[in-house]
Amino acid sequence: xxxxxxxxxxxxxxxxxxxxxxxxxxxxxxxxxxxxxxxxxxxxxxxxxxxxxxxxxxxxxxxxxxxxxxxxxxxxxxxxxxxxxxxxxxxxxxxxxxxxxxxxxxxxxxxxxxxxxxxxxxxxxxxxxxxxxxxxxxxxxxxxxxxxxxxxxxxxxxxxxxxxxxxxxxxxxxxxxxxxxxxxxxxxxxxxxxxxxxxxxxxxxxxxxxxxxxxxxxxxxxxxxxxxxxxxxxxxxxxxxxxxxxxxxxxxxxxxxxxxxxxxxxxxxxxxxxxxxxxxxxxxxxxxxxxxxxxxxxxxxxxxxxxxxxxxxxxxxxxxxxxxxxxxxxxxxxxx
Amino acid sequence: xxxxxxxxxxxxxxxxxxxxxxxxxxxxxxxxxxxxxxxxxxxxxxxxxxxxxxxxxxxxxxxxxxxxxxxxxxxxxxxxxxxxxxxxxxxxxxxxxxxxxxxxxxxxxxxxxxxxxxxxxxxxxxxxxxxxxxxxxxxxxxxxxxxxxxxxxxxxxxxxxxxxxxxxxxxxxxxxxxxxxxxxxxxxxxxxxxxxxxxxxxxxxxxxxxxxxxxxxxxxxxxxxxxxxxxxxxxxxxxxxxxxxxxxxxxxxxxxxxxxxxxxxxxxxxxxxxxxxxxxxxxxxxxxxxxxxxxxxxxxxxxxxxxxxxxxxxxxxxxxxxxxxxxxxxxxxxxxxxxxxxxxxxxxxxxxxxxxxxxxxxxxxxxxxxxxxxxxxxxxxxxxxxxxxxxxxxxxxxxxxxxxxxxxxxxxxxxxxxxxxxxxxxxxxxxxxxxxxxxxxxxxxxxxxxxxxxxxxxxxxxxxxxxxxxxxxxxxxxxxxxxxxxxxxxxxxxxxxxxxxxxxxxxxxxxxxxxxxxxxxx
Numbered sequence: 122x123x124x125x126x127x128x129x130x131x132x133x134x135x136x137x138x139x140x141x142x143x144x145x146x147x148x149x150x151x152x153x154x155x156x157x158x159x160x161x162x163x164x165x166x167x168x169x170x171x172x173x174x175x176x177x178x179x180x181x182x183x184x185x186x187x188x189x190x191x192x193x194x195x196x197x198x199x200x201x202x203x204x205x206x207x208x209x210x211x212x213x214x215x216x217x218x219x220x221x222x223x224x225x226x227x228x229x230x231x232x233x234x235x236x237x238x239x240x241x242x243x244x245x246x247x248x249x250x251x252x253x254x255x256x257x258x259x260x261x262x263x264x265x266x267x268x269x270x271x272x273x274x275x276x277x278x279x280x281x282x283x284x285x286x287x288x289x290x291x292x293x294x295x296x297x298x299x300x301x302x303x304x305x306x307x308x309x310x311x312x313x314x315x316x317x318x319x320x321x322x323x324x325x326x327x328x329x330x331x332x333x334x335x336x337x338x339x340x341x342x343x344x345x346x347x348x349x350x351x352x353x354x355x356x357x358x359x360x361x362x363x364x365x366x367x368x369x370x371x372x373x374x375x376x377x378x379x380x381x382x383x384x385x386x387x388x389x390x391x392x393x394x395x396x397x398x399x400x401x402x403x404x405x406x407x408x409x410x411x412x413x414x415x416x417x418x419x420x421x422x423x424x425x426x427x428x429x430x431x432x433x434x435x436x437x438x439x440x441x442x443x444x445x446x447x448x449x450x451x452x453x454x455x456x457x
Numbered sequence: 458x459x460x461x462x463x464x465x466x467x468x469x470x471x472x473x474x475x476x477x478x479x480x481x482x483x484x485x486x487x488x489x490x491x492x493x494x495x496x497x498x499x500x501x502x503x504x505x506x507x508x509x510x511x512x513x514x515x516x517x518x519x520x521x522x523x524x525x526x527x528x529x530x531x532x533x534x535x536x537x538x539x540x541x542x543x544x545x546x547x548x549x550x551x552x553x554x555x556x557x558x559x560x561x562x563x564x565x566x567x568x569x570x571x572x573x574x575x576x577x578x579x580x581x582x583x584x585x586x587x588x589x590x591x592x593x594x595x596x597x598x599x600x601x602x603x604x605x606x607x608x609x610x611x612x613x614x615x616x617x618x619x620x621x622x623x624x625x626x627x628x629x630x631x632x633x634x635x636x637x638x639x640x641x642x643x644x645x646x647x648x649x650x651x652x653x654x655x656x657x658x659x660x661x662x663x664x665x666x667x668x669x670x671x672x673x674x675x676x677x678x679x680x681x682x683x684x685x686x687x688x689x690x691x692x693x694x695x696x697x698x699x700x701x702x703x704x705x706x707x708x709x710x711x712x713x714x715x716x717x718x719x720x721x722x723x724x725x726x727x728x729x730x731x732x733x734x735x736x737x738x739x740x741x742x743x744x745x746x747x748x749x750x751x752x753x754x755x756x757x758x759x760x761x762x763x764x765x766x767x768x769x770x771x772x773x774x775x776x777x778x779x780x781x782x783x784x785x786x787x788x789x790x791x792x793x794x795x796x797x798x799x800x801x802x803x804x805x806x807x808x809x810x811x812x813x814x815x816x817x818x819x820x821x822x823x824x825x826x827x828x829x830x831x832x833x834x835x836x837x838x839x840x841x842x843x844x845x846x847x848x849x850x851x852x853x854x855x856x857x858x859x860x861x862x863x864x865x866x867x868x869x870x871x872x873x874x875x876x877x878x879x880x881x882x883x884x885x886x887x888x889x890x891x892x893x894x895x896x897x898x899x900x901x902x903x904x905x906x907x908x909x910x911x912x913x914x915x916x917x918x919x920x921x922x923x924x925x926x927x928x929x930x931x932x933x934x935x936x937x938x939x940x941x942x943x944x945x946x947x948x949x950x951x952x953x954x955x956x957x958x959x960x961x962x963x964x965x966x967x968x969x970x971x972x973x974x975x976x977x978x979x
Binding site: 157163164185192299 | 465467472473475476483484558559561562563565568569632633634635636637638639643658659660661662663665683685686687688689692695696698699700701820852853854855856857858859860863864872873874891894895
């Protein structure tokens, strides 16, 4: 197992290096750049040249890349030019990460806590009202784009009915203490219950919007997987052995049916990040997704590079965790 | 955990501030915040572009306009308790002048108005500063210019505490990777204004400023100002409608009526901008012919465009500056919309059926250009109606459009300008005053050099009336003899505040001071 993990981690370094190279050259091949974003209408050829020289953008791209690698090896990935000018891009990643993790966590909790039980019961009561209703819900979840769901939720629950906040992570009027950057957790740790509650309220709509697709996918995979397992010989054997329905459901059906569901949950983490770009932008949530959107809009090279590479690292790590959890759920994987 | 004591004024900002040292700031979102904390020697009269006393109560110059004595207020302290006096003023000028390599690029406004820094004094407008007594600062400039001392109203040139700047290594800016890393001071700025810096909660994207108890002027109406960063405009509108912010800048003109119907107050600023169709004879030699340029101008139905595409209060432009700027020529009439005349002028020039690579920007709205594509479509249709073959080109504002305009890749393009301060040279000098570097390609025109020289000469006239007359003459020449581009309109940008907000005075320079603003009279 350890050799397997080490091998995957080494492969990850390769992935990040190749990605950094592609990303670096691709970004600089796009028209425009930070100089236009900074100077605006004030741009003249000489001011542009001076700024390019100061930012090192006048050098050949391969020289810029080598310098980037040299700095990156020392943990310096450059500073932001637009998202939070002057701030280390890696610091921006760490600063924005809690928002995205908090949002993704709540979205994933919503998606799994609804998707798995509903999928399981829908399969057991195939053709029932619950089954049909859940299928329609999951179809809507998959078919409707996240940004549209986000806009609709925001329009009705925040703007029209004023039940929930429109955007942001916490009301600016609150003097909340920051410890971890996870606002709900910080509120609980410091016993600032109104801060925790306020942050929780801000999470409801974005996490609902973000949860729609993972919910639909998890529901459908759970339902299909449970249906498959219910038809397996070993379930029939268990029934023939006279095991209680509870034991059969817990030990044989659910546990086996969870294997593909676990894989799908892992894959959904990547999807969550993609969804977070839209959801965070609609709700001005201030996470990595919104930073990514702003960085791309304003050609903030350093921030784009760090965020995309970090997303790749997270994706690889999550899938490694999925593989490990696979081994825990299915003993056969361990022995291979 | 404590709730704030008084009702703050919460403003929805479109972007995060760059940092809080105005010298290195370049964007409106940063200046909106710093303006509440810092003050300049000169100020702008609220609601106008008129220069009025700020930290200096009087200013006089020698005959040739190169030595200026500023009499300072004697009752001002910086937020950190440092005395404001002539030494502090000179320390500020010297600090701005003495920038390292990175600082020279980052201090863009100083570079723009002063021309150079300590390492290149020959290019610099700033010559030196001397404290002749405790409350008189004498500033020397190397040549007379209409921009001085008006430029001292710029937020970038505001006065900052010498003590705090020294302590926080204010000039310790450095180029790092592809950006600048700012010194500690830029996150802990100290000015003389009605508000002091509170905190920047980056995780929650909010900036809080607190009322300065020892402010020498009227105490600010709101004890606290909050800027909440909400990049998406529709979200800003929804936040206002939900009552979680009290205002935001530049609402889309199509939303104005809806916002007012919802009880909000749309505050329309007097227009202090120009929207123009730029022409580049370097890219398309056919445009060197004045008749062709006049034909294109007559082809444009600007009255219709202003009425149908621009917000209420927009005006057809007669020249490259708004009427509030000294040097505006009120005798100039708009070129009438006359497609027949346009066709005949094109015929006379032998340019019937000419092709024009005409570009517009995407992914942007500007105060003078709320919807670039709609404006473009209207202008393009006008040009095609007189037989011009338009090659439609578009590019993202930050994704190549501005680069291409500067590089002279388009025959025609849409662009504009919002004035930095009330001086004619800030408009037409910016456009045509630098022969080698302008977007209108005037270098290839026989009159280009003369125009640049005339502008520089007018800018150096010390007497206000004489200078205004010179600029009026130049404006007439530009519109009647040169026509280097086609001024379209002046659009009034607006900002919107909620029903409970009182005391906001909209500024044509988009330089609102929030110290007079309160929410619900509290």
